[in-house]
Amino acid sequence: MGAGIAGPALAYWLARNGYRPTVVEHARQLGSGGSAIVVKGPAIPVAERMGVLPQLRGLATRNRSLTLLTPDGRRVLRLLLASDQAPTVEVTRADLSEVLHRSAQTEAEFLFDDTVTALDQDAGGVDVTFRRSAPRRFDLVVGADGMHSTVRRLVFGPERQFVSNLGLYGATVPLEPDAVEDPSEMTMLSVPNRMLVVHLSRTTPLAIFTFRAARSVPHDRKNVALHKQTVADAYADVGWRAPEFVAAFLDHPAPFFDPLTTVRMPAWSRERVVLLGDAAAATALLGDGSSRAMAGAYALAEELAAHPGDHARAFAAYESRLRREVGPRQRRVGPLSRLMVPRTRPGLAVRNAVGRAVGRTNRITSRQAANR
Ligand SMILES: Cc1cc2nc3c(=O)[nH]c(=O)nc-3n(C[C@H](O)[C@H](O)[C@H](O)COP(=O)(O)OP(=O)(O)OC[C@H]3O[C@@H](n4cnc5c(N)ncnc54)[C@H](O)[C@@H]3O)c2cc1C
Structure with missing residues (x-):
């Protein structure tokens, strides 16, 4: 089945x-x-x-690159993803x-x-x-x-x-066609306990929320109102484009939401x-x-x-x-x-350092960041 x-x-x-x-x-x-x-x-x-x-x-x-943002939305690091070959x-x-x-x-x-x-x-x-x-x-x-x-x-x-819950939740919502500037770039914002990725999923831009919630949310795919409230609460104090993506999540009739297990x-x-x-x-x-x-x-x-x-x-x-x-x-x-969604800012720094060490990276200079 x-x-x-x-x-x-x-x-x-x-x-x-x-x-x-x-x-x-x-x-x-x-x-x-x-x-x-x-x-x-x-x-x-x-x-x-x-x-x-x-x-x-x-x-x-x-998707050809993953750009990591600081909590206030500045670009700090670009990891090169797989090539066509x-x-x-x-x-x-x-x-x-x-x-x-x-x-x-x-x-x-x-x-x-x-x-x-x-x-x-x-x-x-x-x-x-x-x-x-x-x-x-x-x-x-x-x-x-x-x-x-x-x-x-x-x-x-x-x-x-x-089934054991990792203590993390995943939620996704499709966005308007013009929500992504560069179709080859995935962009990821991280703040303690929360991650937000936006990328073009072939033809449709998609926002992906991965986070720890303040309270555990039982699996119930029909309880859309609870899913919406959970995402809105989790990202209430997150900057950058989080309010725009949360609004899209709240507007969607049936956005994806599930515990990571x-x-x-x-x-x-x-x-x-x-x-x-x-x-x-x-x-x-x-x-x-x-x-x-x-x-x-x-x-x-x-x-x-x-x-x-x-x-x-x-x-x-x-x-x-x-x-x-x-x-x-x-x-x-x-x-x-714990590495992917760190609980603290020092944890985020460690995660980015690991990303630099294991990935092929282009460090984004402050001048490049300012020009974007
Ligand atoms: C947000 C997210 C991101 C992911 N990212 C990746 C990734 O980058 N790379 C990767 O490899 N994997 C990723 N995965 C995991 C991947 O999607 C799953 O591991 C994979 O789809 C498992 O395949 P499956 O066929 O076992 O189950 P599923 O793909 O879940 O298929 C199960 C099917 O069963 C149907 N079904 C469920 N219940 C019933 C029922 N009662 N009666 C009849 N049909 C039913 C469902 O509708 C579905 O079609 C991700 C998953 C999520 C949720």
Whole structure:
């Protein structure tokens, strides 16, 4: 279930291996816009084998540099991002999802505007009840329905057992077309506990708020009023263009808002149900969730093909292949969150120094800053 990144990638590979996959997605259609994400590492060979890498390169965003601002909005540092020749490609999450969906749609069945409400498994299969479609029986069920997975809740238990909030929240809102001056530049303002990034997400400028809130906000995607109040409160005393971006957030009917979380499951499968992508092992902030989702989909399809008729061994082999990498990565998320969104001004100075040390940088002189 889920037609985000992992779901359509898995459907493509399952269909190639002779399965007849059905993908259930609760949205009416695939989304548009969205944050820019980098397809990299293990996802590149998967995209190559799917034949979608040229399409992704054609949809690449134009972000070429990240400019850091002081709390009062002066430009202090520019980090150079990947070039066109880099073995990675940055696209919007929506474009990636759309490209993967197009590859899979001729061979897999997609049910949009529907969801699973009950799963009942026995030795021979899984009986699935849908919100809209008639009940059906499947051999296997894959929960590729993201961080707040319903498949995980139905089969493994409530979300609170497996999901830990990093104490940070992420919120995004599209902006007016003229909100970004330089389409190749991402701009980031940081003040203690809050970060604000603005960039062109291929065709639409996007503001991204990443922050610690004064009070914890429970996950409830329908409580838009609470999301708006939380962002407005968090950025009330932030300067530069924060008031303009907060106003856009308040005006939008359904801006994106979610706690940044990690998902840690003791096991990724139970009998005939298996979890994939963020549903199994989300690692917020590392910036590779989409790539891991694609690589995980490929690995799961490969193990199912390698163990015909033995899903238990296939699921175990898939989990052990991926879990080796997930554990150490998840341990990095806490320290990374403190480095990326420091609590104090000295912490911000440390973060910028790390940025200078690890990135290819152009230090912006005070004269350049004044000319901008
Ligand atoms: C603000 C933000 C910035 C990010 N930046 C990056 C980045 O720079 N690089 C990167 O690699 N990753 C990034 N990520 C993470 C990345 O988006 C995820 O790791 C990736 O999308 C996981 O893919 P997935 O297929 O597992 O889940 P998702 O992409 O979340 O897809 C899940 C799908 O399931 C559907 N669904 C959910 N519940 C149900 C239900 N009950 N019934 C039916 N369908 C359902 C959803 O609508 C969705 O289509 C970012 C995430 C966020 C929120």
